[in-house]
Amino acid sequence: MGLVKSLAAEERWTWLLEQLKESKAVSLADAADALGVSEMTVRRDLSGMEERGIARRVRGGAVYSGPVSFQGRERSHIEEKAAIAQKLLPHVPMSGVIAMDSSTTIHRLALALPPCDDLTVVTNGLSTFQALQDRPGVTAILTGGAADRRSDSLIGPVVTAFLDSIRFSAFFASAAALDERGLYEDTLEEAEVKRAFTRSAAQVLIGAHSEKLDGVATATSVPLDRVNVLATELAPNRPDLSAYSRVISTVL
Numbered sequence: 001m002g003l004v005k006s007l008a009a010e011e012r013w014t015w016l017l018e019q020l021k022e023s024k025a026v027s028l029a030d031a032a033d034a035l036g037v038s039e040m041t042v043r044r045d046l047s048g049m050e051e052r053g054i055a056r057r058v059r060g061g062a063v064y065s066g067p068v069s070f071q072g073r074e075r076s077h078i079e080e081k082a083a084i085a086q087k088l089l090p091h092v093p094m095s096g097v098i099a100m101d102s103s104t105t106i107h108r109l110a111l112a113l114p115p116c117d118d119l120t121v122v123t124n125g126l127s128t129f130q131a132l133q134d135r136p137g138v139t140a141i142l143t144g145g146a147a148d149r150r151s152d153s154l155i156g157p158v159v160t161a162f163l164d165s166i167r168f169s170a171f172f173a174s175a176a177a178l179d180e181r182g183l184y185e186d187t188l189e190e191a192e193v194k195r196a197f198t199r200s201a202a203q204v205l206i207g208a209h210s211e212k213l214d215g216v217a218t219a220t221s222v223p224l225d226r227v228n229v230l231a232t233e234l235a236p237n238r239p240d241l242s243a244y245s246r247v248i249s250t251v252l
Helices: 009-023 028-035 039-051 070-074 078-091 104-112 126-131 157-163 188-199 239-245
Strands: 025-027 055-058 061-064 095-100 118-123 138-142 146-148 153-155 170-173 182-185 204-207 219-223 229-231
Touching: 009 025, 009 028, 009 039, 009 061, 025 028, 028 039, 028 061, 039 055, 039 061, 078 104, 078 204, 078 229, 095 104, 104 126, 104 170, 104 204, 118 126, 126 138, 153 157, 153 188, 157 188, 170 188, 182 188, 188 219
Parallel strands: 095 118, 095 170, 118 138, 170 204, 204 229
Antiparallel strands: 025 061, 055 061, 146 153, 182 219
8 A cells, every 4th residue: 555545746746855865766556556656646746856857767767866975875775786797797808908987896706706817907996996905816906086976987078188198908897777779978178088988998888777768868878889798687688678679889
């Protein structure tokens, strides 16, 4: 049973906003049940909140609009992110130079790395940098730059200048959202850093939870046709991945 039989629009918006601020996400089914209204009603409310920049629609619900701290993101979809990391793990070379972004999904990949031969990992993520310390056969390098408290990553011209001076065999990253055109980030600065990483990478490998599919965020970062590998927690033959399979050579 829902909390009440029905709530006026203003009260529903208040409840939805509280849920978004507390949990950073809300699902259509859970909200409809709690509010005692139809999923269509919740969908309309969330669409209205998206138009005002309060929320961002994702598959099956919405997420809080704007960057969420690393700690906040790390607590969500833990098992799915671990599964995505395991799909990407065979694509990590044992030697050479690669790059990793500051996402919590790629942080999971860093934690899963086995002992390597002579692998250098460049990252703009402080937590990922820490995860790679004392990893046998791995040298971790921070890009430098300004600390973005909104996303717990390093951003700015120092980062992009450094990235333009180095080349990677592969760039492992996630995204705030993606659709049939490309990847998106919650801030302009983070999007610029992702573009710089991509310019310097021979291959781009993306790990993303399925809720980010067919979504959109503030700033465009990487065109979809620049992505070589996409890994989600879903089976690769799922119909909702078919549009991505037509553009990306490997969908895991």
